[in-house]
Amino acid sequence: MFADLDNELFPAGVTRCSLSKFLLWLAFIGLFFLWGLYAAYVILSNGLGMSNLDNYFGFGLWITFDLAVIALGAGAFFTGLIRYIIRIDELVKIINLTVIIGFICYSGAMLVLTLDIGQPLRAWFGYWHPNVHSMLTEVIFCITCYCIVLIIEYIPLILEQKQINSVPFLHHLAHNMHVIMPLFAGLGAFLSTFHQGSLGGMYGVMFGRPYAFREGFFIWPWTFFLFILSAVASGPAFTVLVCTFMEKLSGRKLVSFKIKSLMCKIAGSMLCIYMVFKILDTWAWANGFLPSVGMTFDQMFFEVIYGKWLMFVELILCGVVPAIMLITPAIRNTPALLYIAAGLDCIGIIVNRYVFTVQTLAMPVLPFDKWFTYAPNWTEIASSGMIVAYGFIVLSLSYRYLPVFPEEVKLNK
Amino acid sequence: MEDRHSAKQTCGGGVLFAIMFIVGLAGALVAGWWGFPQLLYSQNSQPIRFSHKVHAEAGGMECKQCHTYAASGQYVGLPSTEACGECHADETGGKSDSDKEIDKLVKTYVQPNKPIPWLTYQFQPDNVFFSHSAHTGFECVSCHPDVAKMDNPPVYYQDRLSTYSKQTMRMPGCERCHAELGVNNACYVCHK
Amino acid sequence: MGVDRRAVIGLIAGGAVGTMFTPAIWKTTGSIALWSQNWGWIPRIPKGERKYAYTTSKLCPSGSGLKVLTVDGLPLTAAGNPAHPLSQGGVSALGLSECYLLYSPARVKKPLLKTGAQFKEISWDEALGLLADKLKAAGGKAAAISGDQNGTANEVISALLAKLGCADKFFLMPSEGQAAGRAWQLMGGHGLIGYDLANADTVLALGADLFESSGATMLNARSYSAQRSSLDKPAAKLVYVGSQRTTTAYASSKWVPCLPGREAAVALGLAALLIKGGASSDAPDFADFKAFVSAGYTPDKVEALTGIKAEVLEKLAKKLTEAKKPLVVAGSEFGQGAPGAAYMAALAVNILLKRINVPGGVYATPEFPKVVDGALSRTQMASADLVKYLSSVAAGKTPAPELLITYDANPAFGLPQAPAMAKALAGAGFKAAFASFMDETAAQADLVLPASLPMERYDDVVSPYGAPFAVYSLVKPLLKKPVHDTKAACDVILAAAAKAGLALGADSFEKLLKTKVAAVAKSGGFIAGKDASPSAALAGKDVAAFSGDPWKALMEGAAYVVASPVKQDGLTLGTKTLAAALKADGAKAEDGALALTCAYKTRSGSPAVGIPAQDLTAVRDTELAGTKTVATLNAATAKMFKLEAGESIKLTGPAGEISALVALSETVMTGVVAVPMGFGHTAFDDFSKNKGQNVLAVMTATEEPATGVNSWSGSKVKIAKI
Amino acid sequence: MSEFKEFATKWGLVVDLDKCTGCGACMISCQVENNIAPVVEASNKLRSLNWMWIFEMTNGKAFPENDAAFLPRPCMQCGKPPCVSVCPVVATDKNEEGGIVSQIYPRCIGCRYCVGACPYHARYFNWFDPIWPEGMEKAITPHASTRPRGVVEKCTLCHHRWNYAKEKARQEGKDPSALPENAYVPACVEACPTGAMYFGDLKNPKHKVxxxxxxxxxxxxxxxxxxxxxxxxxxxxxxxxKQGDNQLPAKEKA
Structure with a gap:
């Protein structure tokens, strides 16, 4: 068959599965993608009424998904920051992957946002008529800019593809772009820090929503800083998990365990800092802010679906526990435990984004109102799935044709 | 493909590139500034070739005689078919272009008493609240085309996408004047 | 190849850069955004001149005057007419709906004739000819049911039946007005009765949901409002006695829970206490009355019957004694089906309190003169009981009519024991329905005559039940022509009658109304206005009599008012009738049965109108959950029946059963299940159809001894989990 | 969070909850006045658009000690609106005398941040396009433009009525900025049968509110x-x- 048709396109010195197998894989992922595309069509042609969002839950799965992938994609900016600015050069071995994941996460988030806003045709109003007081404006600008930065960071990697790179002009372009990459890494770090913060700020400023509202520093509520910390605490861990997942799928070593351990050490350290502040924040919120608006800690939770267990999962099981695991060298250097800890870390951050999105809205603020519950329907799930599928496709193509892992040849000798 | 590395090719390509770039640039500018508006706007003419000049000069009529402010000042309004019929009740039977146009008016609208689908140059969308009563200090022509001197009604350009009239005063126009005069520019002053 | 790749790239790059400097992309982006505010499939708002027109609401039983916004001559929204005494600026959900109901998807658009199981469209000429033929053929075997409670239309229809020789077969859809009128007659009263809430300082509502379904609801609400500035203490007290928090109960200073259908016992208990406290009357049967209530209605006995604690009853009696201008109004919690005894007993209390024909009391108002020969008077109409007639038809005791005319009425839906009644109706020989909407009755008719809605026709509103003064106002067409091929029903009746050789003396309803107005204007009344308030007139203020063109004034939305009561002679306390009627009172409830009460809200429409599209939004999810009716019980009752919130139950009455979802609320008294009324339509449009179930199906109509009034406000149901 | 300025005129609505019967006339009049399309599933309160909504309150006690009330909820027109500062595109603002919080439909991108920010649930999102039953669009009013799907809307205190009142004052040669009481009244207030709602300028001592x-x-x-x-x-x-705000259990006892 056409087993060897694309061999020429592979990065130098690596082997890849047969094209038919690869196409089969793409087709499998494509099914999810198409299902999501259909859901998107249903939403765009009929209105958001086709989703399960309602008057109480204006934000739901999509926003949770956005926030989660943006936090998990933070590996890109933070690793970039450490690699280029602080100059821990070893990270060069995984930096390409962080860029790709970052690109997927951010572009995916923007795709979801076009579905999530009621009038996508007016999406550009965010740039044209910005309200400088809105945290969402900050988010819109920063995400767009950062997404452009990620594209700029991703381009040299594409240009390094064997065939493309043989064009001298493109080769030079790629090289020159690499040279200025620290500039973009810096810019990216700045932008990303800001919008990670703004995303947290979006919730923190909602003074009508006691579950989310936080006082803060200057114009930023504490959630601004907590979101930054939590993102950098999970992004590197997520990159490690993705890398490991790719290794399992492809059956090839891609990055040495040492690098993974280093990434997780970074994540673990950040998670420790984050947990200290997060616990302090939660304590201050429960004992300071809530009583000031006449509410109690217990009132913030409801039955099982929005129960306190969520908070314990977030703070202890997926917070303190992985933090300790990741900063303890003995545990961190055991692959299985490292992956478990990294996984818990990521889950904790997802739970955090979920409760800030959904529980905030579910909690009745008016004393005579009641709790409502929300569960996404197929359109929301499918369209989010579409983004995951899109990520798989981009990652698969990148892995197959681009020299993503500088160490791959060496590790698989 | 194989010879793309040759210096000559690169050099010649560069010139060609530059030339074609300029061609493309010029083409795009022409297409964008001349062709695009043709595409975007449909050109319509009024259902009746109404001569404001004849009515204003020869007839000695005031604008407000036909464009009576509705009692609330909300909508300046166009004359009703009945109002036209007051003068143009019967066909003239004349042969001149004007007579034929009058006969068209009488036959198509006045006699069956059908509303005339006039096109309003300054037609505002539904979300705009505009009160003529708040703008009585201005000359009509400071916002409307000065049709009184026109024998032919101007062409009505309509944006095919937005359905707006090209001549409609747009938000920045309203805002500018309000700002200059120190009038409130709050959203709800003009929106509903 | 002359052009290489670079050239193409150059061209594209140049084009791209150039395009950036033209309006093409930017203007298109902008225009697309503008397009998103002008989507062609979303209606545009009207631009013409705004004007107001004034008319009267015929769909709302309160007879409110309407102030209608029109643009380019089309009526758009209706608000209350501030100058009209019955609305005073207020408007009910039904009055509000008059404009958009013109365009209801349920409207009957053409005359329809049933052939087999299907309707076929026919012309008006055919329809008219057919109706005339049927009139001729029916002879004395016709019957008519009118949904209009007070209009001159009833004169036309009853006169037609009189010409056919069956004036006794003219029926109104059951209403409080009829039952109260019958009670008043049995007590020897003259005229129609009304309640002067505006001048009362203590109002005791015995089951009567004064602001929703009982009497002149809008006038009641406005009177209530005027007495409460929200700054000072209310100028009047309002106490509600009933089995649930009705609309009125929410606005009352106190809600006294009482089992449904037991209003008479409460009133008689109060009477006993009042008499004990020294109240007396010069009514001829006072002594008998005293003996009757003193023996049978002691506080303990009343407690056993009604669930009202003795001390609460005593407090109520004290409140009435202490009040300067007390007023007791009896009624049903859902505007129909209260026993005659309830009204009689409440009127007796008013008599004991000397509250007849005095400011803030019960007023007997005069009837305006009839203008159609042979028509029945309002008093006569009140005596014919539709439920009794149909029950008799259903039982085979009375033959079914050969011709049944229904006018703006939907008896197939709106009567107690609905399935049985609908069956009795179905037995009629030929059914001609004058209907604006394809309702349940029209759906089973042989001939459907599309009736113009009030905003498309001339009509009138004549002294709605409960108004303490006689009041007349006109309904006029606001549209140049009806929206569909409909006609004013009375015009059709007049024409068909003439064609059948039964001419009724007028060839159009408009002309007939002109005659009516001329006759009404001779009653020495006045046009209500700012300086001519009927309430003030009742309180003793002199108001100049009207002079001028009454038709012109009334066409502008005014109301003609006669604020002088009908003198009473020979008024009794109705002791004999009461004693006979209440003999069975206190009978033990069946085991496992639960007292059933309903809440009627104008927002859920009326039988003849269905649920108006825009009103559906105000229907609460505690009444209707999706397509399910919600039955409300309090926690104690639910515990007795081992029910929990959200469970499905079946309610069973003698004639049918319905299902519902259980909801718990402490706004219903123990031992009672409350089910909302007005749902369960099987006809109409998507806004009415398949929404909940018709609670009337499980009601039990019982003929009251002595009064002959059929009542169903004290129905019991069996309840079971499903 | 930006601070909002004070205005010389502050339109205010006062609802007497002891007079409110929960009849729904305010909701319906609002619905009709402001061109909110009727929907067949209107009893699904999680999807219907109700600029004016009526909450139920109860003292929580069992029958017969139970007491209950209805609370009509329009937009609160907050002095410091949680919804305005969050809007990314200035589709909503509190920038006019009178202090009515505006909401501009053609500007709104439908992000629903304001919906989430409002603790009163006063903001509503158009889940679908507004479709009237065929023909019924003839009864829509000129007062408010129809909103397409995907934008947020809310109570405007019938701002158009204020505009009309000002227009009328101008024609009568009166000062449009000094309207007498009841020259401008929202549809809900006008429709309330029991007169539970009062409307006027909170800062004007001549107004009852x-x-x-x-x-x-x-x-x-x-x-x-x-x-x-x-x-x-x-x-x-x-x-x-007390139910107007959250009370700490300890404070409730005191």
């Missing part, structure tokens, strides 16, 4: 959050007033 808002029985919803609403409620019942 000025005094009502200062009544010892007056309260506002969620005052502790600092939203500073221009909608007041009055009730002679203490439990009703």
């Amino acid at each position: 000025h005094e009502l808002a200062k009544s010892p029985n007056a309260f506002r919803l969620l005052e502790k959050l600092g939203t500073n609403p221009q909608v007041y409620y009055v009730s002679a019942r203490e439990w009703v007033r």
Whole structure:
């Protein structure tokens, strides 16, 4: 068959599965993608009424998904920051992957946002008529800019593809772009820090929503800083998990365990800092802010679906526990435990984004109102799935044709 | 493909590139500034070739005689078919272009008493609240085309996408004047 | 190849850069955004001149005057007419709906004739000819049911039946007005009765949901409002006695829970206490009355019957004694089906309190003169009981009519024991329905005559039940022509009658109304206005009599008012009738049965109108959950029946059963299940159809001894989990 | 969070909860006045658009000690609106005399951040395009433009009526900025059968609401959050007033 048709396109010195197998894989992922595309069509042609969002839950799965992938994609900016600015050069071995994941996460988030806003045709109003007081404006600008930065960071990697790179002009372009990459890494770090913060700020400023509202520093509520910390605490861990997942799928070593351990050490350290502040924040919120608006800690939770267990999962099981695991060298250097800890870390951050999105809205603020519950329907799930599928496709193509892992040849000798 | 590395090719390509770039640039500018508006706007003419000049000069009529402010000042309004019929009740039977146009008016609208689908140059969308009563200090022509001197009604350009009239005063126009005069520019002053 | 790749790239790059400097992309982006505010499939708002027109609401039983916004001559929204005494600026959900109901998807658009199981469209000429033929053929075997409670239309229809020789077969859809009128007659009263809430300082509502379904609801609400500035203490007290928090109960200073259908016992208990406290009357049967209530209605006995604690009853009696201008109004919690005894007993209390024909009391108002020969008077109409007639038809005791005319009425839906009644109706020989909407009755008719809605026709509103003064106002067409091929029903009746050789003396309803107005204007009344308030007139203020063109004034939305009561002679306390009627009172409830009460809200429409599209939004999810009716019980009752919130139950009455979802609320008294009324339509449009179930199906109509009034406000149901 | 300025005129609504029967006339008149399309599933309150919505309150006690009330909720027109500062595109603002919080449909991108930010649930999103039953679009009013799907809307205190009142004043040669009481009244207030709602300028001593808002029985919803609403409620019942805001259990006892 056409087993060897694309061999020429592979990065130098690596082997890849047969094209038919690869196409089969793409087709499998494509099914999810198409299902999501259909859901998107249903939403765009009929209105958001086709989703399960309602008057109480204006934000739901999509926003949770956005926030989660943006936090998990933070590996890109933070690793970039450490690699280029602080100059821990070893990270060069995984930096390409962080860029790709970052690109997927951010572009995916923007795709979801076009579905999530009621009038996508007016999406550009965010740039044209910005309200400088809105945290969402900050988010819109920063995400767009950062997404452009990620594209700029991703381009040299594409240009390094064997065939493309043989064009001298493109080769030079790629090289020159690499040279200025620290500039973009810096810019990216700045932008990303800001919008990670703004995303947290979006919730923190909602003074009508006691579950989310936080006082803060200057114009930023504490959630601004907590979101930054939590993102950098999970992004590197997520990159490690993705890398490991790719290794399992492809059956090839891609990055040495040492690098993974280093990434997780970074994540673990950040998670420790984050947990200290997060616990302090939660304590201050429960004992300071809530009583000031006449509410109690217990009132913030409801039955099982929005129960306190969520908070314990977030703070202890997926917070303190992985933090300790990741900063303890003995545990961190055991692959299985490292992956478990990294996984818990990521889950904790997802739970955090979920409760800030959904529980905030579910909690009745008016004393005579009641709790409502929300569960996404197929359109929301499918369209989010579409983004995951899109990520798989981009990652698969990148892995197959681009020299993503500088160490791959060496590790698989 | 194989010879793309040759210096000559690169050099010649560069010139060609530059030339074609300029061609493309010029083409795009022409297409964008001349062709695009043709595409975007449909050109319509009024259902009746109404001569404001004849009515204003020869007839000695005031604008407000036909464009009576509705009692609330909300909508300046166009004359009703009945109002036209007051003068143009019967066909003239004349042969001149004007007579034929009058006969068209009488036959198509006045006699069956059908509303005339006039096109309003300054037609505002539904979300705009505009009160003529708040703008009585201005000359009509400071916002409307000065049709009184026109024998032919101007062409009505309509944006095919937005359905707006090209001549409609747009938000920045309203805002500018309000700002200059120190009038409130709050959203709800003009929106509903 | 002359052009290489670079050239193409150059061209594209140049084009791209150039395009950036033209309006093409930017203007298109902008225009697309503008397009998103002008989507062609979303209606545009009207631009013409705004004007107001004034008319009267015929769909709302309160007879409110309407102030209608029109643009380019089309009526758009209706608000209350501030100058009209019955609305005073207020408007009910039904009055509000008059404009958009013109365009209801349920409207009957053409005359329809049933052939087999299907309707076929026919012309008006055919329809008219057919109706005339049927009139001729029916002879004395016709019957008519009118949904209009007070209009001159009833004169036309009853006169037609009189010409056919069956004036006794003219029926109104059951209403409080009829039952109260019958009670008043049995007590020897003259005229129609009304309640002067505006001048009362203590109002005791015995089951009567004064602001929703009982009497002149809008006038009641406005009177209530005027007495409460929200700054000072209310100028009047309002106490509600009933089995649930009705609309009125929410606005009352106190809600006294009482089992449904037991209003008479409460009133008689109060009477006993009042008499004990020294109240007396010069009514001829006072002594008998005293003996009757003193023996049978002691506080303990009343407690056993009604669930009202003795001390609460005593407090109520004290409140009435202490009040300067007390007023007791009896009624049903859902505007129909209260026993005659309830009204009689409440009127007796008013008599004991000397509250007849005095400011803030019960007023007997005069009837305006009839203008159609042979028509029945309002008093006569009140005596014919539709439920009794149909029950008799259903039982085979009375033959079914050969011709049944229904006018703006939907008896197939709106009567107690609905399935049985609908069956009795179905037995009629030929059914001609004058209907604006394809309702349940029209759906089973042989001939459907599309009736113009009030905003498309001339009509009138004549002294709605409960108004303490006689009041007349006109309904006029606001549209140049009806929206569909409909006609004013009375015009059709007049024409068909003439064609059948039964001419009724007028060839159009408009002309007939002109005659009516001329006759009404001779009653020495006045046009209500700012300086001519009927309430003030009742309180003793002199108001100049009207002079001028009454038709012109009334066409502008005014109301003609006669604020002088009908003198009473020979008024009794109705002791004999009461004693006979209440003999069975206190009978033990069946085991496992639960007292059933309903809440009627104008927002859920009326039988003849269905649920108006825009009103559906105000229907609460505690009444209707999706397509399910919600039955409300309090926690104690639910515990007795081992029910929990959200469970499905079946309610069973003698004639049918319905299902519902259980909801718990402490706004219903123990031992009672409350089910909302007005749902369960099987006809109409998507806004009415398949929404909940018709609670009337499980009601039990019982003929009251002595009064002959059929009542169903004290129905019991069996309840079971499903 | 930006601060909002004070205005010389502050339109305020005062609802007497002891007079409210929960009949729904306010909701329906609002619906019709402001061109909210009827929907067949209107009893699904999680999807229907109700600029004016009626909450149910109860003192929580069992029958017969139970007491209950209805609370009509328009947009609170907060002095410090949680919804305005969050809007990324300035589709909503509090920038006009009178203090009515505006909402501009053609500007709104439908992000629903304001919906989430409002603790009163006063903001509604158009889940679908507004479709009237065929023909019924002839009965829509000129007062408010129809909103396409995907934008947020809310109570405007019938701002158009204010515009009309100003227009009328101008024609009569009166000062449009000094309207007499009741020259401008929203549809809900006009329709209320029991007169439970009062409307006027909270700052104008000639208007009744000025005094009502200062009544010892007056309260506002969620005052502790600092939203500073221009909608007041009055009730002679203490439990009703207390439910206007969250109370700590300890404070309740005191």
